[in-house]
Every structure is written in C-alpha cells, then in structure tokens.
Amino acid sequence: MSPRQRILLVTRDQFGYHVDPYAYARELTRHCDVTYFCWDYNRPRVEAPGVEVIYSSRDGSLIARNRRFVRELKNHLPDFAASLIFHFHGASLVLSGIGELKERLVCDVRTGSVNGRAIQRLIKNTILKAEMKAFRHNSFISDSLGKSLGFTNYNVLPLGASVTDAPVRSYDELHLLYVGTFETRDLEESIAGLGLFYQRHAGEVRCKYTIIGGGSAAEKQRMRAAVTRYGLDEVVEMTGFIQRDKVGPYLSRANVGVSYVPITDYYNFQPVTKTYEYFLAGLPVIATATHEHRLIIKPHNGVLIKNTPESFAEGLEVIYRRRTDFSATEIRERAAQFSYAHIVDTQLMPYLRRVMGTHPGSNTKPVAHENTLPL
Known part of the structure; x- marks a missing residue:
C-alpha cells in the first residue's frame, strides 16, 4: 500500500x-x-x-x-x-x-x-x-x-476494547462494576441477585456494586426499587453516564465485571463491549450465557449464568469461592487479541x-471467517 x-x-x-x-x-x-x-x-x-x-x-x-x-x-x-x-x-x-x-x-x-x-x-x-x-x-x-x-x-x-491498567487486586470485598446502557438489560435482576447473595452471607462478605450508565426513568425506578427492597443503599452506587475515557479509574478499583444482558434470540449473537473491556482491565466477569459469551467466558476469566436473580447470586458464589484463583495478568494477556x-x-x-485492490485476489469479495479465538 x-x-x-x-x-x-x-x-x-x-x-x-x-x-x-x-x-x-x-x-x-x-x-x-x-x-x-x-x-x-x-x-x-x-x-x-x-x-x-x-x-x-x-x-x-x-x-x-x-x-x-x-x-x-x-x-x-x-x-x-x-x-x-x-x-x-x-x-x-x-x-x-x-x-x-x-x-x-x-x-x-x-x-x-x-x-x-x-x-x-x-x-x-x-x-x-x-x-x-x-x-x-x-x-x-x-x-x-x-x-x-x-x-x-x-x-x-x-x-x-482498550487496554486498561490491571493493578493487583484484593478480594477482601467484592467490588462489582457494570458499564453500559440500562435499556432492555433488566439490570434490576442483577441487583436482586446481589441482594440474595448478601443475605446468605449475613454481613460476612463486604460488597460494592458500581453501575455506570443511563436508561429510561422506568428502568432507573426498577433498579432503585430493587436496591431498597434488599437494603443495598450503602452497597449499590449508580453514577449516571460517564464518558468512556473517564471510566478507567472505576475499572482499576473494581474486581468483578458484570455483563448482564437477557438471553434472547436477538441478543444471542450480539457481542458485548463491556465484556472485552473487563478482560483487558484484568477483571473476571460474571456474564449471562448468550451464544457470544459462551465463546469467550472460560474458567480462568469468569462464570456464565442465566438471566435470573437466583442465577446471578449463584454466579457470585462461584466468583467468591474462586476469588484467589483469578489472575489479572493472565486474564489480560489471554485477551490481548481483543484490543x-x-x-x-x-x-x-x-x-x-x-x-483498495493492493493485494492479488482483491477483485473477489472477502470470504467469511470464524472469529472465535482461544482464550
């Protein structure tokens, strides 16, 4: 060229x-x-x-x-x-x-x-x-x-996704992070799931859940209702919209990424930006088991769940039990292909x-290829 x-x-x-x-x-x-x-x-x-x-x-x-x-x-x-x-x-x-x-x-x-x-x-x-x-x-x-x-x-x-600094993280408490839109994501279910997990451990496990993004008034109300119902006012932080280039400090402070989208035919084949951002910040991810998530979520980088509060709580149990097994360096290195x-x-x-026609064979339409890479 x-x-x-x-x-x-x-x-x-x-x-x-x-x-x-x-x-x-x-x-x-x-x-x-x-x-x-x-x-x-x-x-x-x-x-x-x-x-x-x-x-x-x-x-x-x-x-x-x-x-x-x-x-x-x-x-x-x-x-x-x-x-x-x-x-x-x-x-x-x-x-x-x-x-x-x-x-x-x-x-x-x-x-x-x-x-x-x-x-x-x-x-x-x-x-x-x-x-x-x-x-x-x-x-x-x-x-x-x-x-x-x-x-x-x-x-x-x-x-x-962009690569973010991956500091050595403590898991003395679970600090969950969600980044993205609230639209049609049913995020109140993830809050309810955290509430179930929190109740089971009766204060033995400290938790924080930071939610960055925005949505409709109705969606925000459902999320606030879930916070109130489970007594999570001191646990759940809803920051509102934050420009992408300002999210880095939140990624550095968190130790678990949340990638929660409904498991439907129309979301099944839609990759989720936030999942890759979490990987490249060294975070293990709790993710709903869509087709695209099943391709990339592996034992070293997270856990797959159903889109229900009960399954979210179970996913947190797995993350908490395995919290010392996760390596931010390994997660980032094995996801480098997604930068x-x-x-x-x-x-x-x-x-x-x-x-642009600078290589032999460029007069033919590019052929589809499988974009599934090992993690």
Missing part, C-alpha cells in the same frame, strides 16, 4: 460518542491518514490526534438533514482510497450515482435489531439485509450475526488493503 493512504470513516453518531468507530479511527492513524464524517449533535467535541473530523449539520427537518448528510458524504467520497461506513438507516442511498466509487466502500454492521417486539425486529432486519446486499463489501461485528442475517461472504470486524490495536493491525487494515 502506498504510504499514508486516505481513509474515511462514516457514522451518524458524533465523533467520540460511538465507541468502536472512535477507537478504530484512532488506531488507524498509525497506518494511514484518517478522516471521520458524522453528524454534529452539538455535544462537547472530542478530539483525537491525527483524526480530521468533518461535521454535517442537523439543522432543518428530518428529511432535510438526512438528504444533506448523504449529499455531503457523496461529495467527499472521491477524496479517499477507501471508506468504511458504519451502517445507518438509508446507507444504501449513498450508492446512487457514484459509479466505480462503489468499489471503495465498505458497509459494516455493529448490531442487528434488538427491539423487544418480534415483528419490528423482523422488519428492521429485513431492511438491514436489503441495504447490506446493495454494497459490494460487507462487514459484520461477528460471524454469527452475518450468518443470522443470511450472508455467506463478508468480513468480520470484531468488537474490541483495538491488535484488531486494526491484524484484521481491519489488511482488509482495507484488499478493498
């Missing part, structure tokens, strides 16, 4: 507020010149060394701002050797009238529909599949998601080179 090729990353989320594209943009600067095109939500602007950000205004009606976004994006595409579009509804409209530029575009899907209503999931995933088929180069967050949407030839751009830097160096950059 010629030195310092220009690469464009595209999302509708403002730069710095969608974790994966932000991290990939930062890591790609080691290989090429990176530009990021996104909407301007008038949030505080995030900067990253080496990343040029082009903002599109959200002024005007829904139709007006969407038309503007697509029009401006199409005007920028000729300036780049390859463009990685993180899928948004209507992404295929970019393909109209751009001729051979289509060969330089990759459309990547970070999530299928996780709507709780089956008919709405079906409609959204059907539209998603149709849009993705319009692109020559397809990419998905996991092999399972690509297959579940009916694709056979595609790239896998896996979920990653954003490693993924960019070994998967994303080689794939973009193929898209």
Whole structure:
C-alpha cells in the first residue's frame, strides 16, 4: 500500500460518542491518514490526534438533514482510497450515482435489531439485509450475526476494547462494576441477585456494586426499587453516564465485571463491549450465557449464568469461592487479541488493503471467517 493512504470513516453518531468507530479511527492513524464524517449533535467535541473530523449539520427537518448528510458524504467520497461506513438507516442511498466509487466502500454492521417486539425486529432486519446486499463489501461485528442475517461472504470486524491498567487486586470485598446502557438489560435482576447473595452471607462478605450508565426513568425506578427492597443503599452506587475515557479509574478499583444482558434470540449473537473491556482491565466477569459469551467466558476469566436473580447470586458464589484463583495478568494477556490495536493491525487494515485492490485476489469479495479465538 502506498504510504499514508486516505481513509474515511462514516457514522451518524458524533465523533467520540460511538465507541468502536472512535477507537478504530484512532488506531488507524498509525497506518494511514484518517478522516471521520458524522453528524454534529452539538455535544462537547472530542478530539483525537491525527483524526480530521468533518461535521454535517442537523439543522432543518428530518428529511432535510438526512438528504444533506448523504449529499455531503457523496461529495467527499472521491477524496479517499477507501471508506468504511458504519451502517445507518438509508446507507444504501449513498450508492446512487457514484459509479466505480462503489468499489471503495465498505458497509459494516455493529448490531442487528434488538427491539423487544418480534415483528419490528423482523422488519428492521429485513431492511438491514436489503441495504447490506446493495454494497459490494460487507462487514459484520461477528460471524454469527452475518450468518443470522443470511450472508455467506463478508468480513468480520470484531468488537474490541482498550487496554486498561490491571493493578493487583484484593478480594477482601467484592467490588462489582457494570458499564453500559440500562435499556432492555433488566439490570434490576442483577441487583436482586446481589441482594440474595448478601443475605446468605449475613454481613460476612463486604460488597460494592458500581453501575455506570443511563436508561429510561422506568428502568432507573426498577433498579432503585430493587436496591431498597434488599437494603443495598450503602452497597449499590449508580453514577449516571460517564464518558468512556473517564471510566478507567472505576475499572482499576473494581474486581468483578458484570455483563448482564437477557438471553434472547436477538441478543444471542450480539457481542458485548463491556465484556472485552473487563478482560483487558484484568477483571473476571460474571456474564449471562448468550451464544457470544459462551465463546469467550472460560474458567480462568469468569462464570456464565442465566438471566435470573437466583442465577446471578449463584454466579457470585462461584466468583467468591474462586476469588484467589483469578489472575489479572493472565486474564489480560489471554485477551490481548481483543484490543483495538491488535484488531486494526491484524484484521481491519489488511482488509482495507484488499478493498483498495493492493493485494492479488482483491477483485473477489472477502470470504467469511470464524472469529472465535482461544482464550
């Protein structure tokens, strides 16, 4: 590849507020010149060394701002050797009238529909599949998601995480940490599970549960009700939303990561960002037994549970009994393949080179590969 090729990353989320594209943009600067095109939500602007950000205004009606976004994006595409579009509804409209530029575009899907209503999931995933088929180069967050949407030839751009300091941790008390959205996660069940565990040990085991993130008023109310019901006011801390680059100290203080998502068909094939973040901070993880979690949770790095309070309590019992067996160094070292830097160096950059036609055989669509690595 010629030195310092220009690469464009595209999302509708403002730069710095969608974790994966932000991290990939930062890591790609080691290989090429990176530009990021996104909407301007008038949030505080995030900067990253080496990343040029082009903002599109959200002024005007829904139709007006969407038309503007697509029009401006199409005007920028000729300036780049390859463009990685993180899928948004209507992404295929970019393909109209751009001729051979289509060969330089990759459309990547970070999530299928996780709507709780089956008919709405079906409609959204059907539209998603149709849009993705319009692109020559397809990419998905996991092999399972690509297959579940009916694709056979595609790239896998896996979920990653940033490496966090992993200090030697004491397990004199259990300090649980959850980072992420509350939306449709049923987190009150994890609080109830901690309450059951706490009651069994009648004050013999000290606990702390820090929950970082946000959700609807109803979800927060259910969580607070669980805290009150089990007398955990001094145990559970709900911090609200914290910017990702400010979460590091919380990861360093905790000694158990919580990755609690319902075990449903629509979450089953969706990798969970927080799980990888916990691994790369050296934390053992208590995780619900989705398909993707079963691939990566092993005895050295955590325990699998059902999505019920009783199972969460049992998972805590296992973690507590085995607390001296966990090694932060081992957990981090065996999860090094999930760092954003490693993924960019070994998967994303080689794939973009193929898209740009710099390797023999690049005129064929990338073939799906299994992204399951030993842990």
